[in-house]
Amino acid sequence: MTIVEDIQAMREIIQDWKHRNSSIGFVPTMGFLHEGHASLIRKARKQNDKVVVSIFVNPTQFGPNEDFENYPRNMENDTQQCDKEEVDLIFAPCTKEMYPDPTYAFVDINQLGNSLCGATRPGHFRGVCTVVNKLFNIVMPDRAYFGEKDAQQLVIIQQMVHDLSIPVQIVPCPIVREKDGLAMSSRNSTLSPQERTAARVLSKSLELANNLMMQGETSASVIRSQMKEKIQLEPLATVEYIEIVDAQTLTPLENVKGDVLIALAVKIGNTRLIDNYRTHLEAI
Numbered sequence: 001m002t003i004v005e006d007i008q009a010m011r012e013i014i015q016d017w018k019h020r021n022s023s024i025g026f027v028p029t030m031g032f033l034h035e036g037h038a039s040l041i042r043k044a045r046k047q048n049d050k051v052v053v054s055i056f057v058n059p060t061q062f063g064p065n066e067d068f069e070n071y072p073r074n075m076e077n078d079t080q081q082c083d084k085e086e087v088d089l090i091f092a093p094c095t096k097e098m099y100p101d102p103t104y105a106f107v108d109i110n111q112l113g114n115s116l117c118g119a120t121r122p123g124h125f126r127g128v129c130t131v132v133n134k135l136f137n138i139v140m141p142d143r144a145y146f147g148e149k150d151a152q153q154l155v156i157i158q159q160m161v162h163d164l165s166i167p168v169q170i171v172p173c174p175i176v177r178e179k180d181g182l183a184m185s186s187r188n189s190t191l192s193p194q195e196r197t198a199a200r201v202l203s204k205s206l207e208l209a210n211n212l213m214m215q216g217e218t219s220a221s222v223i224r225s226q227m228k229e230k231i232q233l234e235p236l237a238t239v240e241y242i243e244i245v246d247a248q249t250l251t252p253l254e255n256v257k258g259d260v261l262i263a264l265a266v267k268i269g270n271t272r273l274i275d276n277y278r279t280h281l282e283a284i
């Protein structure tokens, strides 16, 4: 496995692979890899001749008061994980390599990026789109793998690829959960043991929403308020948002029907966690 830190060296390797007609699968990450990332890598491994994983904690997607500095990092463990999953190349640039001064051009996504996570994280998806676009231009993958846990990110990347005619196939990958239902995330590592127990409330509230829908409840506001009540019973949890939206357009729904995405962000102590549940409901 090769580890590459600079863009020029990447270009030479990618050009060589392209000359040999090797297909390239790409898993963009911010490192601190877990089973969720491993599932993306395994899918990429099955579907492509070459697999590239990028490890880059992207400063432009963090707000001024967010956890960029404290975002968990462990390059040694990430390298071992990638080696185990038979990754061909890790691209691990430094910030200067990705954002040499001065940088003027960004990729923006307008209203898709203003709701849900974007409402409390202004500029977040501009940062995500910009870095993913840059990474696509460097890695030139045939397929790129994104987790469904970041549901809004996935919709936005699919839209960006469509709107900007980027020649890459986006492959969505299902959420990987711990045994007790908590969605895997690098941020879980920052939870104390009590917070880790409290964090179960995210998936439990989604289970509650699913049960309500199975019992025939169609009102989004009823489902949201019951979810909120459940989360508020957990003293360490603070709801940032609970939204029930159309899974493609991310517009809020009054009644659950069609492709429904229930998404939430909850702070457990100081750690912000997200989770979601996607379903298709026929109109009654």
Ligand code: PAF
Binding pocket: 028, 029, 030, 056, 058, 061, 128, 131, 132, 150, 153
């Ligand atoms: O999902 C992530 O880890 C990041 O948002 C991504 C796609 C690697 C861009 O920095």
